[in-house]
Amino acid sequence: MQPITLHSFDGGIHPQENKQQSTQSPIVQLPIPAQLVVPVGQHIGAPADVIVAVGDLVLKGQIIAQPKGFVSAAIHAPTSGKVVSIEQRELPHSSGLNGTCVIIDTDGQDQWLEEIANGSRAIADYLEADNDVLISRIRDCGITGMGGAGFPTSVKMAVKGKQIDSLIINAAECEPYITADDMLMRERALAAIRGIQILMKLTSADNCLIGIEDNKPEAIKAMEEALHKVHGEHHITVVTIPTKYPSGGEKQLIKILTGKEVPSGGIPSSIGIVCQNVGTCEAVYRAVAEGKPLISRITTITGESVEQPQNVEVLIGTPVKHLLDFAGFKQEKSLFQKLLGSFNSSSSSSSSESKPRIIMGGPMMGFTLSNDELPILKSSNCILAPSQKELPANDIASACIRCGLCTEACPADLLPQQLYWFSKSGELDKAEQHNIADCIECGACSYVCPSQIPLVQYYRHAKGAIKEERATQQKSDRSRVRFEARQDRLDREVAEKEAKRQARAATAEKAQAAKKAAAAKAAEEAAKNGTPTEGAGSTDPSGTPTAAAKPEPVDLEKLQKQLDAAQAGLKKSMDKVAEIKAAAAASPNQDGASEDGSNQDGTNDGSEHLAVFEKAVANRRDKVKLLAVQIAEAKKSAPPVIKEVTRVDIEKKLRAQQDRIDKTQQRFTLAQEQGAETLPALQKGLDKQMQKLKELEEDLAQFDKAGV
């Protein structure tokens, strides 16, 4: 193999490494905590679906949440125990938002799932196995990138149809304080190399470069020794690279090792490269060769506030507090705060750092945890508990002096100062033009800034705002499409109705003409034969409803039937009217008039047919009057039923309203007990309903008054 020529990337910084503190002792297995908090959304992509229930007993390695969708990862029980709760808990995330977590009370047995314990899930001849089998095993074992972002490894490895030249193993571990990968390589080099072989087989890469910074000589030695133990041709090379932050950035490492640059907005596989963290390789080996899911990881616990900085193998879901206690976290105030307290006891605002500051991740890219109950995730490579002196919290920024140091430090060749102005003033389009999307948020610019401006936070905000803006734009585009589709549909419906109406009008005209002709013929015949013209009325084809109103002597029963029919017609036309939004305002009057049930759709079509329709209304009103008069005549002795009915109606409404309020109140108290988020909405609804009840009661009172 030809010797590797190293390249370099522009910018970068050399912060104090602070790595030696935590590499003095070997990796220790952390005791099992009493309770584990396992979030189901630890990776990039959709959170997994919980498949266990509260009260279930789970064994170590048992799947507790299944991946949902392609970009997702399974979650397994880190040890044996009992699921005591599945609830929303705060996640170790810079947002401080809640996510679904499975809470497991451990039983201390640490009992493996039977299939894993007896090795039946292990694939012994993994280098001969089918790629699909390997990928599905990696997916089943919930392997995600262990370097920080937590991208599901099975997705990254599914590179079908893409030509991959090199697999690059990221073992640079450039961020200060963190030594998890360093210790892993020292102690588990062979497993990592075997994992790399599996990944090389999956990607069918021609060669593999392991990039390790030259500040980890033990790790380099261990990896090279492990390589000697691998039989046959392997095409794996350990490359020592100079120590510089952020050489562990994916794009930066690729540039150093190959000289190639990942195009803006692209991913490494577009230039034939796949990059993986060395810890991930070891996890892949364990998943494939031992059948063990990703349930623990090596985490560095360091900083001046802990007595024994070290690396520990910790179960996923272990509360950070457990880790801190193990390493001897000193809770007391730092010396500086004591001094400040004695000199200036009144300034309580300055000593706001009384709460211990714990950082997940490194000092450059990590974030401060809001409390120490938060769990360790698959991607948590470091817990940093610095003293105030070691890593002062800078909350006050000075004005930018345009020194340009940030531009020199930027490893992505961006213009941090310009991006700062644009992000600050909200000129997102300009920030986008200056390729803010290519910022890797490494923090080098903030580190060198003499004014202590939190530059990266500005960029993160701007990136998020750009993303949000884009999402809003997409949504509004969708709304436009939906709105236009709806308009088209309404127009089409109106057109169809109009066509139907015209067709009906044409048939009616024809019938009318036929009737006239028949009448004329009958009259002619009558004139001829001298018979009376009674027959003419009975031949009327369209007059059934009209005829019903005409007969003079009518009994009550028949009238009642007609009234029922009219009511049914009324209801039908009401439903129809409800469908036609355009005529909504005018509809109630029309409904009242259409007593005969022969509802004409044309009447609702709008102002165009207003004249026709008004005529129809007038006709119907006359009919209603006629019918009403007849009914009144027929039941002169009957009591005023209508009034009674209305009173009953109001009472009915009142009862229904009370029922509804009872129901809402029940839900409200339930929500109160659970502390649900819908509480204000429910409260609002309840208020509205109470008001309605009052109104109804007033109505009833008024009605009674009027009635008496």
Add this chain to the structure above:
Amino acid sequence: MSSILIAIVLLATLAIIFGAVLGFAAVRFKVEGNPIVDQIDHLLPQTQCGQCSYPGCKPYAEAIANGEKINKCPPGGESTIIALADLLGVEPEPLDAEHGAEKDGPMVALIREDECIGCTKCIQACPIDAIMGAAKQMHTVIIDECTGCDLCVEPCPVDCIDMVPIATTLQNWHWDKPDNLIATTAKSEKSLEKNHEQGVH
């Protein structure tokens, strides 16, 4: 004399040729409708709420193209007004309070489903068909499509629709802008001093 004639003939010929070319282009590349309307429509938030007194965003876009004021869109708020002013080359104006106030954040309608009586009135009111349901069946809002236009709230006979702000999730959360603190106060000077004492930059 002849040179003048030649010039006149030449210019006349040229004029005829260019006239023909322009005339052809006017017919061949005729633009249907007013293209500025689409550009304006693209900037409007597409809530289709009608608060501008036009029946939808497209009609308002057409009205703006015909000289209507640009400050009648409360859902779009200040950012939309500025974008429109940029596009049309006019001065941005403050939002016309007559048409409503800008809301703090995006809202969506939420039906309290236990109370829904299935009257379909909200379905007919929704300008973008984002409510599902049938007569006498429970209705529900498609949250991802709802623009928060409020139009469904009024028609509901049992008042079971609430407007709720969109919840922040891990998917849509993003970092806040840093507080704009500049070290000019006594407190900050002290903090700089203390940092200096510790030998930290």
